[in-house]
Amino acid sequence: MREIFEAELTQLGDDLVAMARRVETAIESAGQALLTADLPLAESVIAGDMVIDALNRDLDERCVMLLARQQPVATDLRVIISALRIASSLERMGDLARHVAQVARRCYPQTAAADQVVDLVTSMSQAADRVGERTVRLLATRDLALADEVERDDDLLDELHTASFAIQLGDTWTGTAQQVVNLTLLARYYERFGDHGVSIARRIRYLVTGEWRTA
Amino acid sequence: MREIFEAELTQLGDDLVAMARRVETAIESAGQALLTADLPLAESVIAGDMVIDALNRDLDERCVMLLARQQPVATDLRVIISALRIASSLERMGDLARHVAQVARRCYPQTAAADQVVDLVTSMSQAADRVGERTVRLLATRDLALADEVERDDDLLDELHTASFAIQLGDTWTGTAQQVVNLTLLARYYERFGDHGVSIARRIRYLVTGEWRTA
Numbered sequence: 001m002r003e004i005f006e007a008e009l010t011q012l013g014d015d016l017v018a019m020a021r022r023v024e025t026a027i028e029s030a031g032q033a034l035l036t037a038d039l040p041l042a043e044s045v046i047a048g049d050m051v052i053d054a055l056n057r058d059l060d061e062r063c064v065m066l067l068a069r070q071q072p073v074a075t076d077l078r079v080i081i082s083a084l085r086i087a088s089s090l091e092r093m094g095d096l097a098r099h100v101a102q103v104a105r106r107c108y109p110q111t112a113a114a115d116q117v118v119d120l121v122t123s124m125s126q127a128a129d130r131v132g133e134r135t136v137r138l139l140a141t142r143d144l145a146l147a148d149e150v151e152r153d154d155d156l157l158d159e160l161h162t163a164s165f166a167i168q169l170g171d172t173w174t175g176t177a178q179q180v181v182n183l184t185l186l187a188r189y190y191e192r193f194g195d196h197g198v199s200i201a202r203r204i205r206y207l208v209t210g211e212w213r214t215a
Numbered sequence: 216m217r218e219i220f221e222a223e224l225t226q227l228g229d230d231l232v233a234m235a236r237r238v239e240t241a242i243e244s245a246g247q248a249l250l251t252a253d254l255p256l257a258e259s260v261i262a263g264d265m266v267i268d269a270l271n272r273d274l275d276e277r278c279v280m281l282l283a284r285q286q287p288v289a290t291d292l293r294v295i296i297s298a299l300r301i302a303s304s305l306e307r308m309g310d311l312a313r314h315v316a317q318v319a320r321r322c323y324p325q326t327a328a329a330d331q332v333v334d335l336v337t338s339m340s341q342a343a344d345r346v347g348e349r350t351v352r353l354l355a356t357r358d359l360a361l362a363d364e365v366e367r368d369d370d371l372l373d374e375l376h377t378a379s380f381a382i383q384l385g386d387t388w389t390g391t392a393q394q395v396v397n398l399t400l401l402a403r404y405y406e407r408f409g410d411h412g413v414s415i416a417r418r419i420r421y422l423v424t425g426e427w428r429t430a
Contacts, residue, residue, distance in 0.1 A: 177390070
């Protein structure tokens with residue numbers, strides 16, 4: 001019995017990594033679609049989000065089944081509850097990648113970012129890509145140096161979010177209302193993407209160290 | 216033992232209702248602060264969100280403890296897992312009320328909504344108030360007619376979200392960049408508030424009927 005249970009827990013971990021890989025690809029593709037006005041790529045991110053949602057539902061059901069069947073305590077319980085929450089964060093990160101792709105699609109054949117903010121949006125996209133990539137490796141290796149890196153990239157995303165307001169409300173801003181809408185949404189989506197990355201990083205840290213860091 | 220467990224489950228339900236009441240007050244006050252540029256009211260919503268966060272953490276810990284100690288199966292397990300998720304949705308709704316209040320605070324002494332969109336923002340605020348109020352009653356009574364009403368108000372919030380884009384990108388729009396930022400964020404916050412209300416409504420429906428409705 002214990003061996004089967006162990007195998008199921010390992011499978012759960014592997015599935016989280018696979019789910020995170022899809023999120024990583026989604027956010028990278030969404031950023032590329034956004035910055036290059038690549039409509040087919042945007043469409044593929046939007047369509048692919050259904051797969052991430054389905055993986056979440058599947059993982060979720062298996063966690064609840066494991067709770068019911070195995071009645072785990074202590075560490076096992078903590079692992080399963082964490083898996084539930086990490087899957088939920090990954091699902092939201094997939095949604096946010098889809099939202100970024102939807103902005104790209106809505107603007108096509110134009111690019112969504114005004115010339116003035118291409119660098120800013122590129123920085124957001126790159127920081128989010130790093131969050132995606134490190135989340136995969138963190139889930140696979142539990143190397144907490146990666147958790148620290150995710151927190152730093154989230155800080156950067158918060159700064160870029162604040163900078164987006166300063167630019168749009170500054171004297172030199174010449175963008176259209178559409179471009180203000182785009183940047184406001186994109187900055188918010190990327191900022192939330194970082195938050196979910198941090199939420200996963202903290203769960204892994206807690207699983208590894210038993211200590212919860214709130215800020 | 217069973218009696219104590221039953222009492223703990225009842226307490227969990229009561230605490231969710233209490234948490235939902237705070238969310239209801241928060242979203243109502245945030246909307247009022249927003250529409251009347253009431254700074255002290257905005258500040259009170261912002262400060263009060265810490266209490267909602269603390270209630271969530273407390274509820275969360277108790278759910279995990281109940282899982283560990285009681286090793287529940289079937290309906291009891293479903294109730295506890297649902298409580299975990301409903302608390303998490305309520306916590307996010309509290310965050311969104313805080314975000315609305317933060318928009319009000321940032322704009323003070325001006326009101327955040329351009330004259331042209333006061334009616335639109337008022338409708339968003341009222342729909343969100345109804346979601347808040349019905350979520351409390353739904354959690355307290357499990358009357359599924361209320362779940363239907365939450366879904367309808369969420370549909371309305373989605374329509375108002377779409378309408379906000381149409382107005383800002385239309386020919387008659389005369390707002391400033393700041394007003395575009397405000398409305399874009401507010402429409403998004405209210406739309407997400409509705410989503411979380413629906414998520415709670417569906418969990419309650421599932422607890423009552425055993426059937427999951429995805430759309």
